[in-house]
Amino acid sequence: MILFLSMYFLWNFLAPIMAGGSVDDGSRNLSKAMKKGTVFVLMVLAGLGIGESFNHQIFKPLFERVRPCNALSEVNLLAPCNHSYSMASSHVVNVAALAVIMSYVYPGFSPVICTIAILVGYSRIYLGVHYPSDVAAGAFIGIICGRSTIFLKQKFTDWLLWRMRENQISCSAGTPASTEPVPT
Numbered sequence: 239m240i241l242f243l244s245m246y247f248l249w250n251f252l253a254p255i256m257a258g259g260s261v262d263d264g265s266r267n268l269s270k271a272m273k274k275g276t277v278f279v280l281m282v283l284a285g286l287g288i289g290e291s292f293n294h295q296i297f298k299p300l301f302e303r304v305r306p307c308n309a310l311s312e313v314n315l316l317a318p319c320n321h322s323y324s325m326a327s328s329h330v331v332n333v334a335a336l337a338v339i340m341s342y343v344y345p346g347f348s349p350v351i352c353t354i355a356i357l358v359g360y361s362r363i364y365l366g367v368h369y370p371s372d373v374a375a376g377a378f379i380g381i382i383c384g385r386s387t388i389f390l391k392q393k394f395t396d397w398l399l400w401r402m403r404e405n406q407i408s409c410s411a412g413t414p415a416s417t418e419p420v421p422t
Contacts, residue, residue: 282336284387288383288387293379
């Protein structure tokens with residue numbers, strides 16, 4: 239069960255269901271549901287991209303922490319041991335970012351996705367591939383990346399609405415939207 243949660247559940251089972259389920263969120267308005275689903279998918283891609291980049295490019299090389307399965311000979315492994323650095327757990331970074339974003343877009347799923355995030359974190363320790371502090375650091379980074387993605391989405395939405403209002407004001411004032419001369 240722990241191996242299933244850690245390796246397969248999130249990436250091969252849960253993510254496609256959430257992406258597909260985000261298109262039909264139970265509302266009668268399919269267009270609105272599709273827009274919400276598209277925003278959700280884009281936010282998840284951005285959040286995971288930010289988290290993966292930050293973790294692999296900055297955090298892991300900064301600490302160069304050896305995994306417990308490589309450092310401790312008495313660790314009983316249930317999964318293959320990777321030889322990359324341990325601090326912080328990328329699985330936990332990703333699932334924490336996903337949990338924050340999903341809780342923002344679909345608040346009703348918060349208990350489920352947060353429970354899954356906790357179980358994924360526990361699975362990384364149980365499998366002997368991360369120390370508890372790796373999981374805690376991964377959760378912290380993931381939460382920050384998820385919140386950053388929400389912040390960027392809100393700023394982009396505000397900017398887009400401002401641009402739309404500016405365009406409507408200039409068009410309603412009788413001035414053309416473009417100052418380019420019209421070819422004759």
